[in-house]
Amino acid sequence: MAQTPLLSLPEFRNVSTGSLVVKEHLNFWGGARVQGKDTKNSEPVYEPATGRVLCDMIPCGEEEVDQAIKSAHAAYKKWSKLAGIERARILLEAARIIRERRDQIAILEVMNNGKSITEAKVDIDVSWQTIEYYAGIAPTLAGQHIQLPGGSFAYTRREPLGVCVGIGAWNYPFQIACWKSAPALACGNAMVFKPSPMTPVTAVILAEIYKEAGVPDGLFNVVQGAAGTGTLLCHHPMVAKVSFTGSVPTGKKVMEMSAKGVKQVTLELGGKSPLIIFKDCELENAIRGALMANFLTQGEVCCNGTRVFVQREIMKPFIEEVVKRTKAIAVGDPLLDGTRMGALISKPHMEKVLDFIKQAKEQGATVLCGGEPFVSSDPNLKGGYFLSPCVLDNCRDDMTCVKEEIFGPVMSILPFDTEEEVLQRANNTTFGLASGVFTRDISRAHRVAEKLEAGTCFINNYNISPVEVPFGGYKMSGFGRENGMVTIEYYSQLKTVVVEMGDVDNYF
Ligand SMILES: NC(=O)c1ccc[n+]([C@@H]2O[C@H](COP(=O)([O-])OP(=O)(O)OC[C@H]3O[C@@H](n4cnc5c(N)ncnc54)[C@H](O)[C@@H]3O)[C@@H](O)[C@H]2O)c1
Numbered sequence: 001m002a003q004t005p006l007l008s009l010p011e012f013r014n015v016s017t018g019s020l021v022v023k024e025h026l027n028f029w030g031g032a033r034v035q036g037k038d039t040k041n042s043e044p045v046y047e048p049a050t051g052r053v054l055c056d057m058i059p060c061g062e063e064e065v066d067q068a069i070k071s072a073h074a075a076y077k078k079w080s081k082l083a084g085i086e087r088a089r090i091l092l093e094a095a096r097i098i099r100e101r102r103d104q105i106a107i108l109e110v111m112n113n114g115k116s117i118t119e120a121k122v123d124i125d126v127s128w129q130t131i132e133y134y135a136g137i138a139p140t141l142a143g144q145h146i147q148l149p150g151g152s153f154a155y156t157r158r159e160p161l162g163v164c165v166g167i168g169a170w171n172y173p174f175q176i177a178c179w180k181s182a183p184a185l186a187c188g189n190a191m192v193f194k195p196s197p198m199t200p201v202t203a204v205i206l207a208e209i210y211k212e213a214g215v216p217d218g219l220f221n222v223v224q225g226a227a228g229t230g231t232l233l234c235h236h237p238m239v240a241k242v243s244f245t246g247s248v249p250t251g252k253k254v255m256e257m258s259a260k261g262v263k264q265v266t267l268e269l270g271g272k273s274p275l276i277i278f279k280d281c282e283l284e285n286a287i288r289g290a291l292m293a294n295f296l297t298q299g300e301v302c303c304n305g306t307r308v309f310v311q312r313e314i315m316k317p318f319i320e321e322v323v324k325r326t327k328a329i330a331v332g333d334p335l336l337d338g339t340r341m342g343a344l345i346s347k348p349h350m351e352k353v354l355d356f357i358k359q360a361k362e363q364g365a366t367v368l369c370g371g372e373p374f375v376s377s378d379p380n381l382k383g384g385y386f387l388s389p390c391v392l393d394n395c396r397d398d399m400t401c402v403k404e405e406i407f408g409p410v411m412s413i414l415p416f417d418t419e420e421e422v423l424q425r426a427n428n429t430t431f432g433l434a435s436g437v438f439t440r441d442i443s444r445a446h447r448v449a450e451k452l453e454a455g456t457c458f459i460n461n462y463n464i465s466p467v468e469v470p471f472g473g474y475k476m477s478g479f480g481r482e483n484g485m486v487t488i489e490y491y492s493q494l495k496t497v498v499v500e501m502g503d504v505d506n507y508f
């Protein structure tokens with residue numbers, strides 16, 4: 001009997017904070033939701049805004065991972081034979097469905113992740129735009145014709161890799177699944193996607209939408225699980241590529257495991273990015289930029305500019321205004337339109353962020369605002385993982401809060417005097433995901449952008465990532481790229497065909 005898609009089930013409609021319990025199976029392969037077997041190892045998944053159990057995550061074991069990968073491989077055989085324009089038509093339909101159901105998907109993303117509905121709607125918009133963008137590229141995928149002496153020639157074919165694995169983090173669950181699956185599918189691959197065990201829900205919705213749009217059963221699959229399931233995926237011999245989003249320590253393991261099977265890898269890892277604000281900046285934009293660089297998604301953003309270097313002459317007005325606006329950020333029920341900051345992903349994560357703040361104080365930093373658990377007056381939210389956004393002053397480069405990725409709403413402010421000095425300090429990190437500079441001096445802006453050791457440099461803005469623009473890291477923030485034309489290179493391989501029009505040389 002055909003399954004009713006999650007979004008069409010009555011319990012998935014008109015949900016509000018604290019109201020949804022997901023009982024449905026959350027694995028998806030062979031074109032259907034599949035029940036997890038290992039119920040004795042299931043883990044509760046919490047709704048961050050209430051601390052209530054939203055669903056259970058049942059991790060997939062060896063047999064289930066194998067089934068999902070085989071299902072993907074069978075679909076790959078059909079999908080890879082389609083013309084780019086045929087794949088594009090189906091992907092455009094998936095983008096259309098997501099656009100149409102954007103508000104409903106966003107609500108579920110909020111319930112599982114805790115971010116504000118305003119941001120979640122943007123995430124879902126970015127998601128369908130990603131699929132639309134790669135649908136547009138699918139028909140253009142082509143090789144090259146190379147003329148050789150004597151009328152001989154060669155040509156290249158851009159071919160898919162096969163079964164690709166996507167492993168996601170919990171901060172942008174639906175968007176990460178789209179950033180990986182859209183280019184993978186556009187190039188003719190199949191994908192098995194493992195969401196974070198903390199955010200298992202919306203990837204299944206994506207799988208159902210792809211199915212509804214017309215992809216072959218098995219083309220996009222979801223396996224639930226944590227490290228054990230991820231390990232099985234990375235080791236599976238039928239997997240051609242692993243695209244991973246997560247922390248540096250896990251990224252290293254993924255790279256090591258993938259190396260054993262000589263699988264291609266994309267690593268989108270963490271960061272501790274610098275944002276440099278020169279005294280000649282347009283101050284209002286720099287202040288907005290610093291807030292954008294630190295407080296989206298409760299500060300749980302890989303590319304956040306959490307080391308805010310401010311030129312000494314403008315430190316006072318900058319701090320005054322940043323603190324005023326940080327204190328005014330509306331924290332609370334993430335499903336309310338007026339909320340600008342929701343709940344952190346989990347209790348342990350919130351405690352980890354609070355520990356960073358405690359350590360910062362012990363090391364000499366001054367808390368200018370926030371940095372404490374936020375208790376809402378709404379009784380529904382009493383168990384939620386809310387934290388008031390925090391600004392730290394009197395920071396030094398050697399402090400833990402300045403060196404390590406906190407992944408929470410904590411901005412560290414650091415004074416500087418000269419361009420040369422700030423560049424040296426900004427680059428003094430093993431991370432290299434993003435960076436930013438605010439200045440009205442156009443030459444300085446480009447000079448600084450060139451010298452910053454990071455995959456992205458924002459000039460006079462921060463944390464915008466249109467799908468047309470490549471995104472990815474330098475140094476230990478990873479390699480490979482997501483978004484933009486270049487990502488096609490990471491989901492395809494080039495075959496060279498050499499055609500002899502004359503006779504073979506008679507050497508022997
Ligand atoms: N660069 C980017 O695009 C980007 C985007 C989002 C998040 N991040 C980073 O992700 C981190 C936060 O996410 P997280 O806490 O989910 O990261 P994490 O590394 O703990 O987990 C990421 C994913 O890897 C899986 N995993 C864990 N152990 C594994 C193993 N041994 N083998 C295979 N898979 C395994 C997890 O289950 C999860 O799905 C931060 O460091 C953040 O900066 C990076």
Ligand SMILES: C[N+](C)(C)CCCC=O
Pocket residue numbers: 171172296300301302303463464465
């Ligand atoms: C959309 N942002 C804000 C650029 C975030 C990308 C994903 C990083 O965590």
